[in-house]
Amino acid sequence: MKTRNLYLTALAFYVCACDRHPAPHLAKKEPNYKKAESLFYYGNKDSAFYYFNDVAGNSKDSSQVAVSYSYMASIQSDAGDYFGSQENLLLSLKHLDEKKAGDHYCLSANYNELGLTSSRLGNYETAIRYYDLALRFSPEAKFKWRILNNKAVAFQNLQQYTQALSLYDSLLNVATPDTKEYARILSNLAKTKWLKDSSYNAVPPFSSALQIEKRVKDEWGQNASYAHLADYHFLPHPDSALFYSKMMYAIAQKLESPDDQLEALQKLIKLSPVQATQAYFERYLQLNDSLQQKRNAAKNQFALIRYEAEKHKAENLQLQKENAEKQSEMIRQRLIFIFAGLLLSLTIVFLIVWFRKRKQQVLLKAENTVRESRLKTSQKVHDIVANGLYRIMTEIEHQDHVEKNLLLDKIEDMYERSRDISYEKQDSAHAIFHDELNKLLESFANGSRRVLVVGSREELWERVSLNVRQEVKCILQELMVNMKKHSSAGNVVIKFGQQENQVQIQYTDDGIGLPAEFRYGNGLNNTVSRITTIRGKISFDNKTTTGLKILISFPIG
Missing domain, CATH: 1.25.40.10 (Tetratricopeptide repeat domain)
Structure with a gap:
């Protein structure tokens, strides 16, 4: 976030700039001012805001009013109310005199804070104008460094890198080495150089700055x-x-x-x-x-x-003019109004939160839909095009004589299916599934490899839906393709069976098995996804010295 780069002036320093060398008449602080100041430094800022607001609205001491508005602005800025903070900073400026040297500290701090809030709101050119005013009234070199650093960041955000680099270079030359100020300037300088020239190696200065920051905590x-x-x-x-x-x-x-x-x-x-x-x-x-x-x-x-x-102040004036009989009625109305205001505020907050959550849910649902569609299309491409081609290659590789018309029919079938890849098109329900599946599996046999299919009968598949059949076909095709590519197996057995309401498939081969650090590739990822889709389970048994055993099960219906 851009505001992080500002290395914002700490609130304590900001307020201290107004109060470090107070005017003589601030020596006698009003009771509510003292109470507000104490609450602020003990972290009870909501209550502090209330009492500072009271001082700002009722005190006759212009300096005390100005500092109260500054405190209120810092509390609002810390809570993210930047427009409210700017409003109070401008009110503070109205109670300060540029001709009075004692007011210069508060003037400088107020203009610096106006620059920071403008930067947080993305108004960088306005921020630079406020930083220039802050520099005009800043009496201390250390505070000027902070203001110049903030100004340099504003130039950086405007992509005016030459101006930013000029400021950082001047600051780095006068900063004390191995201090947090030096580290921050060094880090910002390196970032600006990198933003200006992407080939710049910013790692050494970033690392140096980080080491200093660690040393000084x-x-x-x-x-x-x-x-x-x-x-x-x-x-x-x-x-x-x-x-x-x-x-x-x-x-x-x-x-x-x-x-x-x-x-x-x-x-x-x-x-x-x-x-x-x-x-x-x-x-x-x-x-x-x-x-x-x-x-x-x-x-x-x-x-x-x-x-x-404000309402309380007006009511007090009104109550002074009214008789005792109307006082109770006024108090009752005020309490009702407060309750209504609180209820309205809570309702607004609730509606805002609900609307945002609803919007996020809609966006998330849309993203999930797109993601699922892409995954499904990817699976179809893998099954129809990649595995289809591999199967045809396997058949050609182990046949001495290839019938041209039969080969063209298979390629044309794969072409037609790939054209319809974006449609939800199911294979024909009239085909005898167990024969089709058995032929698919046995097609991976050759002169050096035997493939034995056991238990794949018509009765087993009668109650299995067409969609689940096609998913099982794709799953087994993927396993056989992986076997052909990687296992070096001489014997492969695929055994089908049924236990209670579950179809169980056991794949066994005598190949090299899985490596020790086995990870799923795209194909097996698709396989696992398909098994999950049909509410099934898969497990790999690689404990034997040779070969591989895979167990697959899924519910019928």
Whole structure:
């Protein structure tokens, strides 16, 4: 996510910029201001927002009002309410005087935060203008470095790499080596060079920055470096990219940063093996829904606090003019309004969450449909074209004289079937299935290989549906093709039988068996998929010194 690259100024530093050298009249802080400040630093930011809002609306001290709005903006920004944050930052600026040196700290911090929120919203050119204003009022070199770094990132996002590199070079020249600031600038500089020139080798500076961040225990910096390394290795070295994505996800979880977790999960979904992708995808959806719900609730809560504060102020003025008999009625109406507002907010949140989940379900269903269609077409291509050709080749290979017309008939049949490969076209139900199946299996016999078929009788297949018969035919054809290609077997026995409501097929050969590190290829993957489709099971017995035994079973009907 682009906002990660900003190396955002920590909230404590941001607020400290307003309050590090306060104006003399801030020495006497109002009680609600003290309470709000205490709640903020102890992490109770919802309550802190309420009291800062009270100070901003009622205090006569302009500096105290400005700082309160700045605190409120930082709380909203942290909760993802960027528009609300910008509104309060602009209100803070209205209570500051550019001519007063004591206000310059807060002016600089406010403009920097406006630049950050603009960048989060994708308004990079606006962000650069705010960073220039922040630099104009910044009294400290260290804070200027942070602002210049943020400005460089905005140039990077605008693909104005020359301007970004110029800023990073100037920052790197004055930064103290082996510090987290130096590491962050080095990492950002390397990323910008790589974005400008894809042939640039960014690994050495990325690695150097990461080592510094580990030494100084800068976990946020490590998070960014892992993200940079994952992006850099994404195409040329996906295994390395997967490793760094996992490292990023682990440290993002440690930092409890949902945005960075989501970014890491996006990388893991793209890079991981198929069997791991589903778990990452489900975690991504869960985390994204939770984050959006939390941010929407926070936005509603901040707006409700502001609204209630204004309403409370107006009501107090009204209550002063009314007699005692109307006070109870006004309080009752206010409580009803609050309840209605909360109920409406909860209803809106519920509808938003429901709509998004419904949309995701529809998209997932559509994706699954497309995936199943592609798999089915792939299986048909494999069975009709690949195995069909292989079977004809086998017959030609072991016949001294080939009847031209018979060969042309077989090729024409395979041609016609391949033309209809995208249609759900079943083979004729009038053919005698067990004879057809037996001929298929025995066609793999030759002068050096015997194929014996036992138990495949008409009675066995009477209750088996046409669709299941065709799947069994494709499954056995695939096993025989694999036997022909790989087993070097001299004797093959396929035994059919029935036990209770199950058809059982036992394949045995005296070939070389399966290798120790056996993995399914495309053909066997299709075979397993077909067996699953007919609710069947398959097992491989490779414990004997020679040969292979395969057991297949599936229900009748």
